[in-house]
Every structure is written in C-alpha cells, then in structure tokens.
Amino acid sequence: MDLETRSLRRANDLRVFTFSELKLATRGFSRTLMIGEGGFGCVYRGVVRVLEDEITDGFRKMDLETRSLWRANDLRVFTFSEFKFATRGFSRALMIGEGGFGCVYRGVVRVPEDEITNGSPSKMDVAIKQLNQSGFQACLFFDDFRFSGF
Secondary structure, eight states: OOHHHHHHHHHHTOOOOOHHHHHHHTTTTOGGGEEEEETTEEEEOOOOOOOHHHHHHHHHHHHHHHHHHHHHHTOOOOOHHHHHHHTTTTOGGGEEEEETTEEEEEEEEEOOGGGOOTTOOSEEEEEEEEEOSSOHHHHHHHHHHHHTTO
C-alpha cells in the first residue's frame, strides 16, 4: 500500500482493498455474483476477509457511534441475539412475509427496565426482516428496473 493510500485510510478511517482482495472476494468477478450494472461498470456481491483486530476495532467504533445516535434520536439498537430470540430462531411459524431481499418475521422484544417510562409496555411487538444473501428476486427487480429505463 503506498503512502498516499495509507494517509487517506487514516484520514477517512476507511479500509482500502487491493485488486487481488476484490478479485478473490468476487470469485474472479464471477457473473453469478453480479448484482447490477451502472454507468461506471458492474456491481458485484462478495465477501472480504478482515483481520480480527480490525473487526474488534470496527465494532467498538460502530458501538460508540450507534449509542450516540440512539441517545440523540431516542432510538433502541438491538443485537442479532435479541432478534434471534424474539423470532424463536427465525422460526418459519413466525414468518409473516417474504420479499426480494428476504423474509419478514413477527416477534416480541423485551424492553430493558431502564428504558420503561410511565405506562410504557415491558414488551414490544416487532417485524424483523432477515436479509437473503442470494437476493435473487431483488436482482430480477433491478434488471427489470434497468430495462424499463427508470
């Protein structure tokens, strides 16, 4: 990585990927992983492996940012474990819908005691959408959208 790239990464706190990392993540830019096409080229879905310390550092930063946004907007942030518990492990019996990007499940989450105000419930009904990694239906929509010229 050259000096300019390293300084950009530090300044913006962004990860810069090499071409070989992207090629590996997209299995050689396989057409089966292509999810769209735009004016500057094709868009691919892929998975890049990251070092554990980068993950830990990223989660720490995300957690701080999330908490400050939550406080500022009076929002509640849920963990994946809470979603899994609320939907009984994403049980098919609790599935209420399915779209191009995945299934929607009905669930109930518990509200922590410190977040309960006068008269507010200790449980909350929620709808949780779980992303379908293949997202095939979404790709069909995207192709149809592009074809129609919108």
